[in-house]
Amino acid sequence: MHARPILLAMACVSLAVGLASTASAITIRDDRSQSLYLNLGSQAIYDSVGRIDETTKSSAYIGSGTLIAPNWVLTAGHMVSDATGLKFSVGGTTYTADTWVWNPNWNGNLSMGYDIGLVKLSTAVANVTPATRYTGTSERNKVGTMVGYGMTGTGKTGATTFDGKKRAAQNTIDGTYGSTGRILAVDFDNPMNKRDNVYGSATPLNLEGLIAPGDSGGALFIDSLLAGVTSFGAAWDGKVNSDYGDIGGFMRVSSLNAWIDSIIGPPISGGKTSLATGPTGSALAAAAVPEPATLALLGFGLAAVAARRRMK
DSSP states (O other), X not given: OOSSOOBEEEEEOOEETTSSOOOBSOEEOTTSOHHHHHHHHTSGGGTTEEEEEEEOSSOEEEEEEEEEETTEEEEOGGGTTTOSEEEEEETTEEEEEEEEEEOTTOSSOGGGSOOOEEEEESSOOOSSOOOOBOOOSOOTTSEEEEEESOOEEETTTEEEEOOOBOEEEEEEOOEEOSSSXXXXXXXXXXXXXXXXXXXXXXXXXXXXXXXXXXXXXOEEEETXXXXXXXXXXXXXXXXXXXXXXXXEEEEEHHHHHHHHHHHHSSOOOSSOBOOSOSOOOOOOOOOBOOOXXXXXXXXXXXXXXXXXXXXX
């Protein structure tokens, strides 16, 4: 890691609707074609990943989610905890949610590893096979495939545009972030400057990339199994824009499967709820990535997107 004072800034990666320019998900290597990442995202094993459209009392947001049962979608807690309405688009059809829940320990603190939620659809999805969840504990050093509907750009520019297409990129799981063991972490390795390669191997994968605004709630697959839920982006330079050297944080599905099973097992009815009961999972042992002592939470909201438009 870099031997200098570091400020780690973190930001949720949902995207405010209506102010962004026209895009797709995931920032990519600047020396690779966008078509390669589009083709990876269109593979049948990732058909379970869909787009979430969220409305709140004050705005609307785009995020991502993964079908894990015919009428259940796994996503980020921050995608549902303030929602007044949710729609999920997958397999060419848009479904309305009638119930959404979030882990009872989710309180807005991204570093605790509880940024996870579930969405129950009013109609079961018939033409898409749900993803199978990862249940092992050996994620570290494996290749993960990130899938989502967020912004795109390159490692040089960071996330700059949005067109709503699904993309996928790959990254090596460098370890767990923080002390809980519930967050998987990756960094965006730079093929031209090893100073940007903070964690693990300094060699980028052929289709290296990173999550971006709008990928919130999207998927991280390992060996075709759903192993992570996109939660936040982070940066050592204090500027979270998904460029080279930035970091992606994912809720570790293997540490939260008990809570997920407690929700999607018995039927629930009614509107949204935070559900005050149910297992919350446990921290699993894994090598932790370096964590600076100072954290600054940064929201990616209306003002940030408007400023980005004015710069174009």
